[in-house]
Amino acid sequence: MAFIEGILNNQTFAVCFISWFVAQILKVILTFIFDKKIDVSRFVGSGGMPSSHSSFVTSLATSIGIQRGYESLEFAMALVFALIVMYDAAGVRRAVGKQAKILNKMIEDIQEHRKDVFNEKRLKELVGHTPVEVLSGAILGIIIANIMV
Known part of the structure; x- marks a missing residue:
């Protein structure tokens, strides 16, 4: 207490x-x-x-x-x-967000051709500053x- x-x-x-x-x-x-x-x-x-x-x-x-x-x-x-x-907020975490955006786009592009490849949710893109x-x-x-x- x-x-x-x-x-x-x-x-x-x-x-x-x-x-x-x-x-x-x-x-x-x-x-x-x-x-x-x-x-x-x-x-x-x-x-x-x-x-x-x-x-x-x-x-x-x-x-x-x-x-x-x-x-x-x-x-x-x-x-x-x-x-x-x-x-960290402006450097590492911002870079993670940029990478997530690219990976999400890659997954979307792959899923257009093969629907069964990825079952993961989208990565969070707004992480850093x-x-x-x-x-x-x-x-x-x-x-x-x-x-x-």
Whole structure:
């Protein structure tokens, strides 16, 4: 019980959660604005604008920086963690999404000729982020942390 109470009273965790939540809500709103459809799966899905991963980790680093100091070991660790997550989102995970798109097209082309070759579901293509999506998420996380802490 003390663990749950501690988490619920942890300001830094609250900042991170709110930052993630706002980013996910913005994905649903932006999908509605640009695609003219309500897609609630965007609330829990990865990829898209803004990066909730970036928002989450930059709000963590910013919150720690404000509370412990930007010269602290805790801030340095959070910053390194944030940079790794954002690099992964725009690099590795984005490449995975591009590969999934190509593989899905290849499977469609093969299935046009032979229906019995693949029974797998389509691979998820929206996995990573563009640099703009990562930067937008990072800015969102920094702003929310500065407002809340």
